[in-house]
Amino acid sequence: MRLLVVEDHPILAAGLVTALKGSDYAVDHAVTGEQADHMLAAQQYDAVILDIGLPKLDGYEVLRRMRRRGSKTPVLMLTARDALEDRVKGLDLGADDYLAKPYDLPELEARVRALIRRGQSGGGAELTHGDLALDTAGRRATIKDTPLDLSARELGVLEVLMLRAGRVVSKEQLAEQLYGWGEEVGANAIEVYVHRLRKKLEPAGVNVRTIRGLGYLLEKAAHD
Amino acid sequence: MTRLRTLRSRLLLWVSGPLLALWVISTLVDHEVAKGFVNLNYDRTLLDTALDLGRSVREAGDRPYIDLPPSVIELLISGQQGRLYYRVNKSDGEYITGDPDLPDPPEDAQTGRVTYYDAVYLGRPIRAVAVRVPIRPGSGRGAILVQVAELSTLRADSARQIMLRMMLPQAILVLIATLAVWFGVGLGLRALTSIRTEIENRSHVDLSPIVDSGAPVEVRPLIHAMNDLLSRLSAALAAQQRFIADAAHQLRTPVAALKAQTELAIRQVRDDEAKATLQHLQTAADHAARVVTQLLTMARAEPGSHRSVMREPVDLRALASDVTREWVPLALSRQIDLGLDEASVPVEISADPFLIREMLNNLIDNSLRYTPSGGHVTVRTARQDDHAILEVEDNGTGIPADEREKIFERFYRLPDNGPEGCGLGLAIVREIAQGHHATVAVHTGAGGRGTRMTITFSVTR
Numbered sequence: 001m002r003l004l005v006v007e008d009h010p011i012l013a014a015g016l017v018t019a020l021k022g023s024d025y026a027v028d029h030a031v032t033g034e035q036a037d038h039m040l041a042a043q044q045y046d047a048v049i050l051d052i053g054l055p056k057l058d059g060y061e062v063l064r065r066m067r068r069r070g071s072k073t074p075v076l077m078l079t080a081r082d083a084l085e086d087r088v089k090g091l092d093l094g095a096d097d098y099l100a101k102p103y104d105l106p107e108l109e110a111r112v113r114a115l116i117r118r119g120q121s122g123g124g125a126e127l128t129h130g131d132l133a134l135d136t137a138g139r140r141a142t143i144k145d146t147p148l149d150l151s152a153r154e155l156g157v158l159e160v161l162m163l164r165a166g167r168v169v170s171k172e173q174l175a176e177q178l179y180g181w182g183e184e185v186g187a188n189a190i191e192v193y194v195h196r197l198r199k200k201l202e203p204a205g206v207n208v209r210t211i212r213g214l215g216y217l218l219e220k221a222a223h224d
Numbered sequence: 225m226t227r228l229r230t231l232r233s234r235l236l237l238w239v240s241g242p243l244l245a246l247w248v249i250s251t252l253v254d255h256e257v258a259k260g261f262v263n264l265n266y267d268r269t270l271l272d273t274a275l276d277l278g279r280s281v282r283e284a285g286d287r288p289y290i291d292l293p294p295s296v297i298e299l300l301i302s303g304q305q306g307r308l309y310y311r312v313n314k315s316d317g318e319y320i321t322g323d324p325d326l327p328d329p330p331e332d333a334q335t336g337r338v339t340y341y342d343a344v345y346l347g348r349p350i351r352a353v354a355v356r357v358p359i360r361p362g363s364g365r366g367a368i369l370v371q372v373a374e375l376s377t378l379r380a381d382s383a384r385q386i387m388l389r390m391m392l393p394q395a396i397l398v399l400i401a402t403l404a405v406w407f408g409v410g411l412g413l414r415a416l417t418s419i420r421t422e423i424e425n426r427s428h429v430d431l432s433p434i435v436d437s438g439a440p441v442e443v444r445p446l447i448h449a450m451n452d453l454l455s456r457l458s459a460a461l462a463a464q465q466r467f468i469a470d471a472a473h474q475l476r477t478p479v480a481a482l483k484a485q486t487e488l489a490i491r492q493v494r495d496d497e498a499k500a501t502l503q504h505l506q507t508a509a510d511h512a513a514r515v516v517t518q519l520l521t522m523a524r525a526e527p528g529s530h531r532s533v534m535r536e537p538v539d540l541r542a543l544a545s546d547v548t549r550e551w552v553p554l555a556l557s558r559q560i561d562l563g564l565d566e567a568s569v570p571v572e573i574s575a576d577p578f579l580i581r582e583m584l585n586n587l588i589d590n591s592l593r594y595t596p597s598g599g600h601v602t603v604r605t606a607r608q609d610d611h612a613i614l615e616v617e618d619n620g621t622g623i624p625a626d627e628r629e630k631i632f633e634r635f636y637r638l639p640d641n642g643p644e645g646c647g648l649g650l651a652i653v654r655e656i657a658q659g660h661h662a663t664v665a666v667h668t669g670a671g672g673r674g675t676r677m678t679i680t681f682s683v684t685r
Contacts, residue, residue, distance in 0.1 A: 009477045015484030022491065053477075080476035102480035102513035105487040168549040209556075212547050212563020212602070217556070 001116060002026045002182040006036040007051045016049065019105055035059025045073050047115045047202035050080040059128055060093055074115040127162045129218065132206050134162055143204040153178060154197045161208065161218040172178050232409040240402045247398050253393050258386035260381045267340055270353040272373040273300055273308060278357030281368055288359055288368055309345065309373040325369050351377040415440050417679045434531055465523040471488035472520040479516055483509045489496035518648035520584045538577045540614055541570045547584045548603045560595035565604030571612040573681045575660050581633040583656040584647035587616040587677050595620030612681040619674035628666040
């Protein structure tokens with residue numbers, strides 16, 4: 001895994017690079033927009049952590065040029081500016097996620113992990129959550145290499161939950177995902193799939209928690 | 225006079241005072257004019273009577289007499305308003321007939337043909353005329369003096385009658401003018417009332433100019449002066465908020481660096497004592513980060529900020545669901561059950577979605593801080609008549625009744641301190657609510673425990 005950190009504040013950048021290297025990523029660091037632009041054009045990265053407030057060539061421009069080149073590398077935007085407006089602008093330009101300064105390091109690390117997972121899910125990568133593994137290409141889930149007997153819809157629900165592990169996924173989001181795979185499902189049906197999925201995951205100690213009025217959350221595995 | 229603070233009473237005083245004075249003067253003038261007319265008429269009657277008497281004087285031998293029967297004389301002197309007095313003398317003063325004691329005309333008037341004069345007779349004021357007439361024209365036997373008089377009081381009465389009859393219509397005129405001023409001022413001031421209503425209905429974040437169309441020309445300079453003040457105030461506020469926003473903004477990156485490095489240090493250090501110190505440093509850095517974020521939000525929520533005028537349709541439930549979802553991981557880490565009330569209904573308000581999010585963030589954050597593990601925090605939206613309600617309820621430590629007003633003050637913290645907060649959260653909540661014409665109420669939670677914060681928006685606005 002190769003990451004690029006684009007941040008002009010030297011101490012903050014050093015912190016990010018050290019933390020991410022500690023998670024066994026290969027990390028490059030760019031200080032200016034131009035430098036980042038050159039590095040992104042020359043090298044394929046698995047994810048980019050991009051600060052908006054860069055001197056001269058700002059983060060938006062780096063992102064715009066990157067997407068114009070056809071790069072699909074996931075981008076996490078960092079900004080010190082007005083949250084909503086920046087988020088809208090950044091997401092319009094093709095950023096995948098967003099964090100406002102000052103953020104917590106563990107939060108940033110979790111977002112980067114999620115970005116990389118999402119970047120891979122389309123390409124048929126394997127998602128893991130503790131002992132639970134999901135092969136998105138082969139549509140197969142295993143616990144400690146023992147196959148789980150899941151229907152296609154239960155697999156769909158599990159994939160969305162795993163992609164957003166530790167965060168709340170609403171019934172609407174689940175329904176939307178299943179609909180995207182050509183299935184029309186209502187809120188009641190979602191409840192049924194989640195109920196069945198939960199029962200099948202229970203023996204492995206993986207808990208799908210119901211969050212009152214909001215949706216479901218795949219609880220963090222102990223050693224994730 | 226200091227009590228006459230209203231325009232209406234001042235105008236009334238200024239208009240009705242002179243009108244009353246005019247009325248008095250005009251009454252006095254009327255009286256004089258009436259007296260003149262009355263005198264003229266009554267004098268003429270006196271003169272006619274005197275001439276009638278004079279023409280009837282005949283001479284029998286040396287002795288003149290009035291050649292009229294007593295009944296005719298009686299008729300002549302009966303007058304309009306009461307009996308007349310008369311006396312006929314020879315030119316040399318010898319008495320012929322009539323009231324013998326009638327006073328003589330003034331000395332200097334003896335030579336004139338007709339003389340009017342005032343005198344006193346039987347103790348009462350009289351008006352008299354004296355006429356010299358020849359006895360039988362052509363006889364050449366000298367002249368006689370005929371005097372006719374009546375009580376002056378008769379004339380004064382008449383003049384007074386006339387005056388009184390003129391006073392009444394004039395008094396009515398004064399009254400009508402006063403009423404016209406009273407109502408006219410009211411109508412004139414109605415334009416001011418509409419301006420007052422416009423200013424009263426404004427939120428304190430609205431510093432836009434007052435519209436002067438429809439205001440009387442006289443009032444426009446006042447409106448322009450107020451608008452000028454508003455625009456200066458708005459510029460000053462904007463400058464202040466820009467400064468706070470810039471300062472907070474500039475602090476964000478270094479604070480982020482501080483947090484990241486502290487977190488790394490905690491991971492790297494093996495020594496427990498050093499780790500504890502670093503964890504204190506981390507708490508302080510988190511606190512600083514929070515204050516910086518809150519200051520930025522505060523500056524954005526305050527009047528004068530360009531953002532505070534942004535309005536778009538916002539579904540409260542969808543927003544509440546989004547915001548609450550983001551807080552769930554933190555709540556779970558503290559073993560607090562955070563959720564959205566299943567009975568929440570979608571309800572649309574016109575608002576700045578960014579600020580409403582910040583408001584709810586602060587409410588949830590606040591509830592989570594004051595709720596122990598095992599507690600519940602519930603967000604809900606509801607619709608009541610023309611109001612949209614956003615509520616956050618917890619079963620935590622609660623807020624004593626006498627603290628409920630103070631918690632909305634900036635940098636105020638509950639006396640028993642409790643978990644680390646920066647004291648700006650609820651001030652931001654109130655600021656944002658006010659900017660949206662919404663009210664904030666603090667209640668005790670269900671079952672007499674914890675706190676229920678209710679934001680009530682008006683839907684029809």
